[in-house]
Amino acid sequence: RRRPDWPWLGYIFVVLDFGLLAFSTLGLETLLDEPWPPQMALRNGTVVYFFVFVGLMALSYRPRLMLWSGFVGALAWSGGAAWLVAQPGSLPAFVDREMSAQESLALHLDPRFVDTGVWQQNVIVLLLVAGILAVAGWRGKRLVQRQAEAERERGNLARHFSPNMVDQLAGTDEALGAVRSQPVAVLFADIVGFTQVSEALPPERVIELLREFHGRMSRAVFENEGTVDKFIGDAIMATFGTPFTGPADAANAVACARAMVGEAAAWNRQRWAAGHTPIQIGIGAHYGPAVLGDIGSERRLEFAVVGDTVNVASRLEGLTRGLGVDIALSDELARQVELEDRDEVLDGFARGRPQQLKNREKPLVVWIWRGA
Secondary structure, eight states, X not given: OOOOOOTHHHHHHHHHHHHHHHHHHTGGGGTSOOSSOGGGGGGTTTHHHHXXXXXXXXXXXXXXXXXXXXXXHHHHHHHHHHHHXXXXXXXXXXXXXXXXXXXXXXHHHSTTEEOHHHHHHHHHHHHHHHHHHHHHHHHHHHHHHHHHHHHHHHHHHHXXXXXXXXXXXXXXXXXXXXXXEXXXXXXXXXXXXXXXXXXXXXXXXXXHHHHHHHHHHHHHHHHTTOEEEEEETTEEEEEESOSSOOTTHHHHHHHHHHHHHHHHHHHHHHHHHTTOOOOEEEEEEEEEEEEEEEEEOSSOXXXXXXXXXXXXXXXXXXXXXXXXXXXXXXXXXXXXXXXTTOGGGGTTOEEEEXXXXXXXXXXXXXXXXXXX
């Protein structure tokens, strides 16, 4: 059951609290049979309790409530003091500069004396403290909101980029949406024969299968400093060298492809033990220039990587079925790995014959991996 939202209730409680405080510290003195005059209550430092109440309001992080508490506190203190001044025998007065020292001392020592200057000073300081706390609370609230917004933005970035890249993006002022061209390694991976697999499963199990697949493949991408560009049905597109290029983008892409094969193998062992059909994946990767920037409409923008490099990587992924391999890499990607001095990630790959890709004039030399 939803609780009612009554923001004005806090303002009423502030009035009640300060009213009770003023009565217990100032007004109660007039009702008790004490040997000293009630005006002595103004000399006992009871005003500090009003400051404590105003300070407690700072914990609400509600600037208006803090200002209200300062105003009500000053009003309650003034009302209590005025009540004591109105008592018979009170001597409310400022210190007269023409009075002699003895007369001034005698006036201050009179238990019925009320220094209205100190009274006004307490009111002014109470209002100032409330105002300062209200400003501090307002700034603190804005800081918390900005921090929460920053954490939300970091969370959104973490869905696409590796943790170390998130830290780098959070510390830079460079706009991601600016259109630019740079060398990028692009990788595509999907489930071979997903249509047949999904036909034999209820819709809920299909979603579970996709979530498991995307989660495992994404982990391999992030562990190798890559970026998840998008999920396309049962496929995942990852890039290496976005939004900023690195010293080993090509090698990271190859290492990611190998890690994906390892993830699929571990997953299949679990599926086999649970009585489920093992799945097979196909991976294609290419290295070359690509265009980065925001695409879409004003209502919905998406940071995208587009260009021939993306198309070739997608074609290579589709080529794995005809070749009967797990991974197909372009010769450009392999040469870039060698330039990065990371030849070890190519161990187990074989340089195959040139393959004709769809919508391309020249055949492409392909490096293949058939797994363990």
